[in-house]
Amino acid sequence: MAQRAGGDDSEFTRRAADGGSAPSRREDARLVRGAGCFVADLLPEDCLEVVFVSSPVAHGEMGAVDVDDARRMPGVAAVWSAADLPAVPQTPPMLGITASAGRAWPALAVDRVRYVGQPVAIVLAADRYVAEDARDAVRLDISPLPVLLDPTDAAGSEVELFLGMPNVAVEKEYGDPIDPAVWRDAAVVVEGNYRQQLLAHTSMEARAILIRPEDDDGLTVWCSHQAPHRLRGDLAAALGLPEERIRVVVPDVGGAFGGKSETYPEYLAVAVAARRLGRTVRWVEDRAEALTGPPHGRGQNQRTRMAADADGRILAYELTIDADVGGYPHLGAFVPLNTSVMAAGAYQIPRVHVQTRCVVTNTAPTSPYRGAGRPEAATAIERTVDTLARRLGMDPAKLRQRNFIRPDALPYRTPTGFQYDSGDYPAALALAMRTVDYDGWRAQQAQRRRTGTGAPLGIGICSYLERSGNAWEFGSVEACPDGTYLALSGCCSTGQGHETSFPQVVASVLGVEPELIRLVEADTAIVPRGIGSYSSRSMQTGGAALHRAAGALMEQARGRAAESWAVPIEEVTYRAGTVSAGQRRVSLADLAAATGPLRADEVFEPPQAAPYGTYIAVVEVEPELGTVSVLRLVAVDDYGVVINHVIVRGQSYGSIAQGLGQALYEQVRYDPDGVPETRSLLDYLIPTLSEVPPVTLREMCTPNPNTALGAKGAGEAGCIGAPAAVINAVVDALDLDDPSAIQMPLTPFACWQARQPALAGAGR
C-alpha cells in the first residue's frame, strides 16, 4: 500500500486500476548494508588510476605540453597529451544534432582550450596519489584568448570560439511570427527577462569509468551511466571498433540526473589508454572536477512577451532563448529545443512563437539536467502569466483558470507542434488551492499588508506541463524452466528502483507473484538493444514495452500449447502462469522445458506524454535580511498510472528538493576570466536537511491514452514545478512591479536588493 506519512497521504481523484500496490524495494537489500557496487567499488587487480591534467584557462591557444618531469616520477605508467597520440578521438554528435560538425570535442585538447577543466593530458599510475603528484608536475603553455561567458554576448561577439564559424551553433524557430498588430491592439502586453542560471548536477557519485581491454581487441566498460547502449555506440564510433566488440556494463549508479547520459572526452581518453597499455584503467572523477564541469545544466537567457485582452484572455506568447551550450555543443544543444516545443504550457494560446539560439561560450559544456528544458519553459511562461495577472489586477489563479486548455479540448496540438494527450489542468490547480488553503493565505496576506505587520508573505503558483519520454524502448520477458521469469529492459536505473517496479509490471500482466520475476538491464551483452533512462521515460516507455512483452509471452504460450495439443488456439486459455485447454493444463515453466524457450521481445515506441500539475508555494521574506522561508509547498502531479507509489512519491520529494535548490541556492559561478568559483560543496550549495521544508504531495491520475500500461513520465516534475512556484511567491511577497528585477537563485542578497525600491516606496 502507499506509504503512510504523517499528514500528507496521497489523494487519488481519479484512481486507475492496479496503481496502489507498492512492494518495498529489492535494491535496498544491498544498499543499506553498504554492499552496493558502484564503479569505484570494483577493485580489479593491476588496475591503473587515471588523473587528468585539465586546462586552467577558459579560452586559449595551446603551446607545448611538457610531460617529461611527470613521466619520470616513480610509479607513473604513462603521461600523454594529444601530441603523443597517433589519433585523438572525438565525441560523436548526439541525437542527430549537427551543431558539433566542425566543433568536435576531442578526447584531449588539440590546439585550443575552450573551458576551464578541459582535459589536456592523461596521467596513469598504479596509485591515485602518485598520479595526482604527476599531474601537478605537467607544465602547460597556454596563451589566453578573449573569454565569452554569456550566450547573448557570445552570439553578438566578433570573437570566434571556433575559427571561421559562428558562435551560434543552432538557430531554430517554432510557431509562426506574431503579427505586430496583435501586440499593438492588445489591451495588455507584458514582458520579462529571465535568467536560468547554470547548475551542477551533483549526483552524490560523480562520473566514473573502468575499462578492461579484451583479447579480441575489444573492450569491457563499466561506467556510471544512464544509457549503456548509447555509450557502446559512441565508443565504437569514436574508436573505430565494431559495436559487438564493446560490452558496456552499468553497475549501481549513485545518481545521474541527466549528466550521465553522454559520452565525454574523458571516457574516450580512458579507452585509448586501456588499449595502448593493454591494462585495465579507471577514472573516478572527484567533486572539484564534477562541480567545475562538464556537465552543467540549464543556462538560458530568456525574453518573454505576452498579450491579453482586458478580460485576461491570452492572445499571444513569444519566447526568445539564448542558450549556453558551453565550450562544445553537445547534448546540451538539445535541451533548449525541448523548452521551445513546450513553451506554451497548459494554456490555450492562439499564437505562440519561439526563437532559440544555442550559443557556444567558454563555460563547461552543458547537458540535460533533471527537467532538461522543461523547468526553463515552465518558469518563463509561469512568471509571465503572474506578471500579466499583476498588470490586470487579477488573481493569478483566476487568470490561469481562464486560460487553461479544457479537458474536453484534449488531445490538443500547440502552435509549436507538440500534442498534449490527456488530463484535467483546471482540476489540478483547484486541488492545489484547496490543499494549501489558498483563500486563507490570501486573506492573511491582505491583513499583513493592511496592518503593516509581519514579514512580507507571498503565494506563488506554477501550473506546469511537461513532455516526457521519447523514442522506442526494448523489453523482453522469458518463462524459464525453473518457474521464474526473466525480464530484460533497455532502460538503466540510476536510483529509480527498476528492479522492483518493472517486475511489478510484468507480474500484473502474467498474474504471478512479482518475486518470480527477475530484471536484468544495463549490460549490453545480455540486453540486445536499448535506449536508457532519461526524460522521465523508464516507466512510460520501458515499462510499457515490458507490459507488451508480457502480453506477447502469454500469446506465445497459448500458441505453443495449441500446437502441441493440436487444438485451436481459441480453446487455450492463459491464467496465472499456466495454459490450459479442457482437461489439459501445463505451466509455462514445463512448457518451456518441453518445447524450447518461451520468450517475447518487444520494441515499443509510444508518443511522448504530457504529465502536468500545479505547485503552490507560500513564502515569507525576512525584510531586513532578505532570507526566504518556504512555509508551505503543495505539489499536485498527474503522472498517469503509477505502478509503485512509494517510489514515485520518493522521486517527487527529491525532484522538489532539486527545484528548491535552483530557486533558492544553487548557481555555478565563474569569475570574469572564466574560472569557476564554485569548486566545492562549500561554494556550490545544494539543499541540506535543514533547508528542505515539509512538502505535501497530492496525486491525480489520468491514464496515458497511448499505452495499455497508462503510465506517463515521473521523476522530473518537482524540478519543473517548484522553481516557478517559489519565485512567483517571492515576487508576490516583495510586491515587485518589475519581475525581471529578481533572478534565481533567490539568495538573501538578491531578495534584499530587489526589496529596496519597495521598501523606499512603502516608506517602511
Added chain:
Amino acid sequence: MTRIKLNVDGVRYDDDVEPRTLLVQHLRDRIGKVGTVVGCDTSNCGACTVLLDGVSVKSCSVLAVQADGKAVTTIEGLAEPGGALHPVQRAFHERHALQCGYCTPGMIMASVSLLADNPDPTDAEIREGLEGNLCRCTGYQNIVRAVHDAAAAMADGGGAAPPQVPAQAAPEQREVAV
C-alpha cells in the same frame, strides 16, 4: 611509511601507510571496505561517515595514521552479513529513505551516531543533526521519518543498541601485504 593498527568492524588490520593517506582511502583501497564511499573530499557531504571509537567522523577528513589504535565501525559492520539489519538500516528500507543509495552508508552511520547521543530526537533535531550529510535523491523527507522510526524501534528494544565499540581483545588478525 608508518605502521598503524586498526580494528575495523571487529577485525584487526596492521598496515604500513603513507602519512598522507586518508582513512577513507585506507579503508577502501587497502582493507577493501568499499561500502564506505567518497562523495566530496572536503567533508561537506558525509557519504564517507564511519564511527571512530563509537563517534561519527567523516573519514575523508581523518588521516589513517590518526586512527591508529582505534576501532572503526563502517556500514559493513553494522549488521552481520546476511544477518538481521540494524534498526536504522531497517527503517531506511521501510521508509524508502534511499534511492540511488550512494549517500546511504554515511547517512545511516550518522543517524546511528545521532541516536546514540539523542535517543528520541525531534524533527528539528534530526534535521540539524544530519545536515552535514547530503542526499541528492530523496529530498530528505523520508530520511527524517526513518530516523524517527528507528528511534522508536530502538526504544522498544526492537533491535540492537547502536553498535558497541568492538572489543580490542583478540580479534582475528590479518596482516595486509604492502
